[in-house]
Amino acid sequence: MSLDTLFGLQGKLAVVTGGARGLGLGIARGLARAGADLVLLDRTASKEAESELSSLGVRVRSLQADLADAAGLAETARRVLEASEGRADILVNNAGLQRRVNWDQHTQADWDIQLDVNLRAAFVLSQQLGAAMAQRGAGKIINIASIRSIAASPAALGYGVSKAGLAQLTRSLAVALAPAGVQVNAIAPGYMQTALTAALSGDATASASALSRVPAGRWGRPDDLQGLAVFLSSAASDYVTGALIPCDGGFLAC
């Protein structure tokens, strides 16, 4: 099998939540470079992201939805299926947020929004799009988990619980969908420089303290996720399912 057949995504369609910026945009870039058409699902669409990704020679459509709206999730999944003309080959559950606050200041509202966006939305989209993939006998679901799926932090209480839940959702769906030819895996990014971590990376002392736990000695970049995202979307990973793969400069190895 040629490398193009193994890793190429020509003729595939990928849905990326939170694909307009940050890590989602890095992932979308990788998938587009491998040839996949894209549906980006964001709360705020971005014309810049759309035109950057289109310039890579693939078709890009943007949908707007608030994934914190639990009651609207089934309708959002229906719109995604409609926009992908029933052929979503790849779903990347990337949209997410973090309320960074010490454990004793963590409110129920903080808990709810992180569990709703980071976990519930991934569950509903995976269930609806996964069912369509299973009917076609093929598909790839990639959940963007975190080092906080495994390593706890008192400043990331609800976040860590949502990401640990996402890791277990990954394994549960992997087992459920393996017989139908659908693979479900997760990527666990470490300290990545995006809007989500701007307060940390912008504070010299906090940034140095974070990097002291990263053997690679630098912040991750959105484009660092491209290779793993392409691998987990491609035929090269057809016998890989239920895995949680770190992309963390060695954080979890310590």
Ligand code: NAP
């Ligand atoms: P980011 O730059 O803040 O981007 C987050 C994305 O999620 C944005 O596109 C945002 O869209 C979308 N989003 C947030 N709430 C949403 C909602 N209610 N409905 C729809 N979309 C929503 O953060 P990032 O660092 O790229 O994070 C992407 C994913 O990676 C998250 O799941 C995060 O937990 C995970 N992660 C990040 C790091 C890190 O160090 N940065 C590490 C591990 C895991 P809008 O801007 O339109 O709201």
